Amino acid sequence: MSCRAARSPRRSWPPSRSGACCRRRRWSRCPRRCRAPGWCRSTGPAATARSTPCRSTSWSGRSPSSPCSVGCSAWSRCWPCWSRSRCGGGRTRSPGRWCCGWAWGCGRCSAAISSSWARSPGWPPSPGWPAGSPWRAWPCRGSTRCAGSPRVRHCPTRRRSCSPSPPSRSWWCCWRAGSRCVRCAPPGPRSCCVADTVFELDRVGVDYPTPAGTVTGLHDVSLAVPRSGITVFAGPSGSGKSTLLRVLGLFERPARGTLRFDGVDTGALRHAGRRALRREHLGLVFQNPSENLLDYLSVADNLRAAAQAARRGCEPERILEQLGLGGTGEWAVPALSGGQQQRLAFGCALARGSSVILADEPTSQLDEASADLVLDTLRYLAEQDFAVLVASHDDRLVDLGTRIARLRGGRLEGVEQR
Ligand SMILES: Nc1ncnc2c1ncn2[C@@H]1O[C@H](COP(=O)(O)OP(=O)(O)OP(=O)(O)O)[C@@H](O)[C@H]1O
Incomplete structure (x- = not known):
């Protein structure tokens, strides 16, 4: 069926199991064969950038219990991440990262994994993703994910130190109590914790340009401020x-050094x-x-x-x-x-x-x-x-x-x- 057949889109609905759906209903310029504006049937690697294997029961006929092909529980809302803005400013598309339709960023879809899906074949979607990771957990992407979101919060049941080591890149954020973001260590999925330090300064320096020359306000200050x-x-x-x-x-942005707030590099x-x-x-x-x-x-x-x-x-x-x-x-x-x-x-x-x-x-x-x-x-x-x-x-x-x-x-x- 060609795109012109979009005038009667419902006639042979839903698309085949192998169908791929475009993300935007009003995306009229689908380069593949469409049955309705914005919905493609074509499959294979040539699928358009904003297409993803169709997972919704109503569109693809998959049963709800089928594992999502990209490991996402938000039916028909996820696609391989390609948008810079959605990825929080990342310049390149990361193959292991997925976007969801929520407005504020990338990575949320991967977060929404039910435990049954985490056990399903094809999981994890990327090598870095821990099998059987806690429900609604995603790799902590630090600055963009945690700090860029207006939803960063301390865990309501926060414990001062549930791990002796400070947060590192290998830690995980979890989504708790609605809008509360916390940092969790991967081995103990439910062991919710935050670091002891709220600010970490590493050789932070501040310069002020003045007509008389540069005045240095701070010289390489390194300090950890407790929570x-x-x-x-x-x-x-x-x-x-x-x-x-x-x-x-x-x-003020420091001229040199790193300032971390809650483990997030604010620079x-x-x-x-x-x-x-x-x-x-x-x-x-x-x-x-x-x-x-x-x-x-x-x-x-x-x-x-x-x-x-x-x-x-x-x-x-x-x-x-x-x-x-x-x-x-x-x-x-x-x-x-x-x-x-x-x-x-x-x-x-x-x-x-x-x-x-x-x-x-x-x-x-x-x-x-x-x-x-x-x-x-x-x-x-x-x-x-x-x-x-x-x-x-x-x-x-x-x-x-x-x-x-x-x-x-x-x-x-x-x-x-x-
Ligand atoms: N906007 C600015 N332009 C140029 N120099 C500045 C500026 N703000 C601060 N400085 C310089 O940075 C240095 C530190 O100033 P800052 O105001 O942080 O000191 P302070 O310890 O808070 O002093 P005070 O107790 O008097 O407020 C000083 O030498 C000051 O002259």
């Missing part, structure tokens, strides 16, 4: 504390990926309270706006209660004291669902009583298992830290664990 506790970056003025915090907050991310990570995971609180808040909105609306930016829901009153600001929801921001405003700024980070809170000199503009409020808040956040990173030369903040990284002249002098 919990309060890490304080201490040092005299100009030592590079704020620069380091900006790098960690993904506001490989494009702007959108970095922004997604920042929005979802990182809450940055600046030293000036007014920089952190929108003063034309009420207190509760600031929290709502923060949550909305991260596409989350929010219960302002609950957060305000947590931070000792109960009953101020309808207040205007300027009606709060400086310390209360800083507390609210931390509340905005909570509303965004940030797991890491970065604060740059949060007490520097506050009197002692207001600074105490901030210290209490930081203590509270650390107790709630947030990773709190603070740049400060306030001695009280330094005393609060569980880990002090001392900087001088842009170099890391040493790290003190308490």
